Amino acid sequence: MTAAVINGKQPAIEARNVTRILPETVPVTLVKDIDLAIFPGDFMAITGPSGSGKSSLLYLLGLLDLPTTGEVFINGRPTHDMDEAERAAVRLGTLGFVFQFHFLLEEFTLLGNTMVPMRQLGRFKGAAMRERAEYLLEALGLADHMHKRPDQLSGGQRQRVAVARALANDPPVLLADEPTGSLDSKSSEQVFQILSDIAGRDDRAVVAVTHDLDMAERMDRRVRLIDGRIVADTVQTDTMQAAEPA
Amino acid sequence: MTLLFDIAWTHIRGRLRQTIVSIIGVMLGVGFSIAMAGLMQGSQDDFVATLIDALPHVLITDEVRIPPRQPATRIYDAVAISGLQPRDDRRGILNPTAVTAGLRVWVPGTFSASLSGQGVIRYSGKEQGIALTGIDPKAELAVSSIEDDIRQGSFEALTATANGIVIGDTLADNLGAELGDTFSVTSASGVLKQFKIVGLFHTGISVSDNGVGFVNLKSAQILLERPNAINQIKVRLNDVNTADIVAARIEAETGYKSVAWEEANEGLLEAFKIRNTIMYTVVGAILLVAGFGIFNIVSTIVHEKARDIAILKSLGFRQHTVMQIFVLEGLSIGVLGSLAGSVLGYSLCWLLASIKFEIKGGPAEITHLPIAYEPVHYAIAIAFALASAGIAAFMPARAAARLNPVDIIRGAT
Known part of the structure; x- marks a missing residue:
C-alpha cells in the first residue's frame, strides 16, 4: 500500500484502514475501516450524528488514541511503531489541538498559555517566542487581554486563546473538536472566521469536528460519518464524492 | 525545566493552605530530627569525652586472652x-x-x-x-x-x-x-x-x-x-x-x-547505637507522616488538574514530563519544609543549649545540655525528608502521567 499523492502533495495525515474498538465487556466499535487522507491546505469538516465516531476519528488522527487495527501516517511517516514519547513529539511539533472547552491553564495569563507549547518544544525562544505569542493573540483580537487570566474572558475569547495556543509552534495541521460547540452564535462566527483564515495559509490544514451543518457547508471539504464509517467525503468546488464506505 | 517549575509552582500555590500544612509537617519532622540528633550526639560526645578523660585509652594487663600452647x-x-x-x-x-x-x-x-x-x-x-x-x-x-x-x-x-x-x-x-x-x-x-x-x-x-x-x-x-x-x-x-x-x-x-x-566500653557504645537507631526510627516515622501529607496534596492536585494534564499531553508533553511536574511539586514542598525545618532545628538546639541545670551532689554546679551542631544531622534529616517527599509525590505523579487524555477530554465534553 502506498500513500495517496494528489496534485503532487503528500498527505499531512493519512489513515489507512483504521478501526478502533474499545475493549469493554461488550466491545464497542468507535470507527471502522477508515481510509482518509488530509492534505496540506485542507479546510475539512467531519460531521455526523452523535456517537458516529467523529471525535474518535479526530483523536486517532491526532495520535491521542491508537487504532486497534490499521495505520496512521503523519507526513508519510508511520506512527504505529512509535512509542509514547515519539507520538508526543509529533503532537508537539506537527499538530495543534482545539477542543470544545478551551482547557486553558487557569493560573497562567493568555500570554503564558500561548507560550506553553513553545517553551516545551523550544523552536521559538526568548524574545522571538514572546513576539510570536503576542502576534498570535493580536491577530486573534486579544491584544488588550494578553496579561489577563482565562477566567477574566468570555467563552469566545478563551476559545480564541486556545486557537492561538494550538498555532504556537506553527503546526502544519490544526485539529479542532467542536471548536464552536460551547459558544454563542456571535462567538462561533468569530472562531469560524479565524479557522477559515488559518486554513490554507502556508498550506496549513484545518480539520474540525462539528455538529453545525451551516458551518460545515462553508468549509471546503466535508467528511460525513455514520456508525463509525465514512459515508461521504465531498469537496465544495465540485461536490465530488471522493470516498465511499467500504 | 523552568516551564515545569512554573506549572508545579502554580499548582501548589493554588492549594496554599494545604501546601503550608504539608510544609509545616516536613518542617517539624526535619526540625525535631535535627534537635534530637544534636541532643543525642551531644550527650553521647559529652559522655564519651568524660569516659576518655577518666579512663586510659589503652589498658595493658597481665592477663592473656588465649593461653599459650604447651x-x-x-x-x-x-x-x-x-x-x-x-x-x-x-x-x-x-x-x-x-x-x-x-x-x-x-x-x-x-x-x-x-x-x-x-x-x-x-x-x-x-x-x-x-x-x-x-x-x-x-x-x-x-x-x-x-x-x-x-x-x-x-x-x-x-x-x-x-x-x-x-x-x-x-x-x-x-x-x-x-x-x-x-x-x-x-x-x-x-x-x-x-x-x-x-x-x-x-x-x-x-x-x-x-x-x-x-x-x-x-x-x-x-x-x-x-x-x-x-x-x-x-x-x-x-x-x-x-x-x-x-x-x-x-x-x-x-x-x-x-x-x-572502645572495647572496654563496648556495651555502652552498643547502647548508643541502639539509642540512635530508635531515634532515627522515630524521626523517620515523623517524616513518613509528613510524606503522607505530601501524598495527599499531590493526589488532590492530580485529581483537580486532570484537565490540565489532558491538555498538556495533547499539546505534546510526554508522560515522563507530566510526572516530573508532580514530583517537582512534592520535592518543592520537601525543600521548603527542609529549609524551614533546618532553621527550626537550629533554633531548638540553641534553645536547648541555653537551658541551665543546677546539679546537686557534691559541690553545686550549673551545667547546660550538651548539644552537638553537626552538619551531618542536617544532611540526614534533609535527605530523609526529600526522599520521603519524592516517594510520596511519585505515586500520584505516576498516576497523573498515565492518565489517558482522551478519557478526560471525553468526560469533559
Missing part, C-alpha cells in the same frame, strides 16, 4: 593436654621497664605502670572494701585527669608522703574520714598498712568515688606482697581514635591483654 603440643601434632591447672597467682607483667621502653619507641602517648589489688579499710569501727592502685604520681598524672577532680588536698602530695592515699570524697564521707586522717588497709593476704588521706577526689562516677584509692606504687607492692611487680600499664594516646589499632599491636607484640577504651 611445648609438647607445639612440637607434636598428636599431643593433647587436658585438665591443665592454670597458675593461681598472676605473676604480673614481666620486666615492665623493658615492656614500657619498647612501647615508647612507637606508641605516640604517655604511660603509667601500676599495681592494682583489693583491700579493706578499717576506720572508726567501719570496714569498707577498696580497689587500691599503686602508681607513680607523676606518671599517673600524665595519663589521667584525676588532678582536675581533686576537691581537697592534692594528688602530687603522694610523692612527698610515702604512706599517703587519695580516695573519693563519697568513700571519705561514708567512713566519716577527712583530709589528714589516717586509717588502716588490710590486703587479701592479711598484710596491714596505715595510710594517711592526702587528697579527696570527685569524678562523678560513683564506683570510683566510693571505692577507689591511689597510693604510691611501692606502698601497694608492700601491701599486696608483690615486690617490684606491676600488673597494669595505662596508655594515654595522642590520638584517641587510634586506640583500637594501637591496642591490637601492643597485644600482638607483648602477648598481654591490651584493651582499648
Whole structure:
C-alpha cells in the first residue's frame, strides 16, 4: 500500500484502514475501516450524528488514541511503531489541538498559555517566542487581554486563546473538536472566521469536528460519518464524492 | 525545566493552605530530627569525652586472652593436654621497664605502670572494701585527669608522703574520714598498712568515688606482697581514635591483654547505637507522616488538574514530563519544609543549649545540655525528608502521567 499523492502533495495525515474498538465487556466499535487522507491546505469538516465516531476519528488522527487495527501516517511517516514519547513529539511539533472547552491553564495569563507549547518544544525562544505569542493573540483580537487570566474572558475569547495556543509552534495541521460547540452564535462566527483564515495559509490544514451543518457547508471539504464509517467525503468546488464506505 | 517549575509552582500555590500544612509537617519532622540528633550526639560526645578523660585509652594487663600452647603440643601434632591447672597467682607483667621502653619507641602517648589489688579499710569501727592502685604520681598524672577532680588536698602530695592515699570524697564521707586522717588497709593476704588521706577526689562516677584509692606504687607492692611487680600499664594516646589499632599491636607484640577504651566500653557504645537507631526510627516515622501529607496534596492536585494534564499531553508533553511536574511539586514542598525545618532545628538546639541545670551532689554546679551542631544531622534529616517527599509525590505523579487524555477530554465534553 502506498500513500495517496494528489496534485503532487503528500498527505499531512493519512489513515489507512483504521478501526478502533474499545475493549469493554461488550466491545464497542468507535470507527471502522477508515481510509482518509488530509492534505496540506485542507479546510475539512467531519460531521455526523452523535456517537458516529467523529471525535474518535479526530483523536486517532491526532495520535491521542491508537487504532486497534490499521495505520496512521503523519507526513508519510508511520506512527504505529512509535512509542509514547515519539507520538508526543509529533503532537508537539506537527499538530495543534482545539477542543470544545478551551482547557486553558487557569493560573497562567493568555500570554503564558500561548507560550506553553513553545517553551516545551523550544523552536521559538526568548524574545522571538514572546513576539510570536503576542502576534498570535493580536491577530486573534486579544491584544488588550494578553496579561489577563482565562477566567477574566468570555467563552469566545478563551476559545480564541486556545486557537492561538494550538498555532504556537506553527503546526502544519490544526485539529479542532467542536471548536464552536460551547459558544454563542456571535462567538462561533468569530472562531469560524479565524479557522477559515488559518486554513490554507502556508498550506496549513484545518480539520474540525462539528455538529453545525451551516458551518460545515462553508468549509471546503466535508467528511460525513455514520456508525463509525465514512459515508461521504465531498469537496465544495465540485461536490465530488471522493470516498465511499467500504 | 523552568516551564515545569512554573506549572508545579502554580499548582501548589493554588492549594496554599494545604501546601503550608504539608510544609509545616516536613518542617517539624526535619526540625525535631535535627534537635534530637544534636541532643543525642551531644550527650553521647559529652559522655564519651568524660569516659576518655577518666579512663586510659589503652589498658595493658597481665592477663592473656588465649593461653599459650604447651611445648609438647607445639612440637607434636598428636599431643593433647587436658585438665591443665592454670597458675593461681598472676605473676604480673614481666620486666615492665623493658615492656614500657619498647612501647615508647612507637606508641605516640604517655604511660603509667601500676599495681592494682583489693583491700579493706578499717576506720572508726567501719570496714569498707577498696580497689587500691599503686602508681607513680607523676606518671599517673600524665595519663589521667584525676588532678582536675581533686576537691581537697592534692594528688602530687603522694610523692612527698610515702604512706599517703587519695580516695573519693563519697568513700571519705561514708567512713566519716577527712583530709589528714589516717586509717588502716588490710590486703587479701592479711598484710596491714596505715595510710594517711592526702587528697579527696570527685569524678562523678560513683564506683570510683566510693571505692577507689591511689597510693604510691611501692606502698601497694608492700601491701599486696608483690615486690617490684606491676600488673597494669595505662596508655594515654595522642590520638584517641587510634586506640583500637594501637591496642591490637601492643597485644600482638607483648602477648598481654591490651584493651582499648572502645572495647572496654563496648556495651555502652552498643547502647548508643541502639539509642540512635530508635531515634532515627522515630524521626523517620515523623517524616513518613509528613510524606503522607505530601501524598495527599499531590493526589488532590492530580485529581483537580486532570484537565490540565489532558491538555498538556495533547499539546505534546510526554508522560515522563507530566510526572516530573508532580514530583517537582512534592520535592518543592520537601525543600521548603527542609529549609524551614533546618532553621527550626537550629533554633531548638540553641534553645536547648541555653537551658541551665543546677546539679546537686557534691559541690553545686550549673551545667547546660550538651548539644552537638553537626552538619551531618542536617544532611540526614534533609535527605530523609526529600526522599520521603519524592516517594510520596511519585505515586500520584505516576498516576497523573498515565492518565489517558482522551478519557478526560471525553468526560469533559
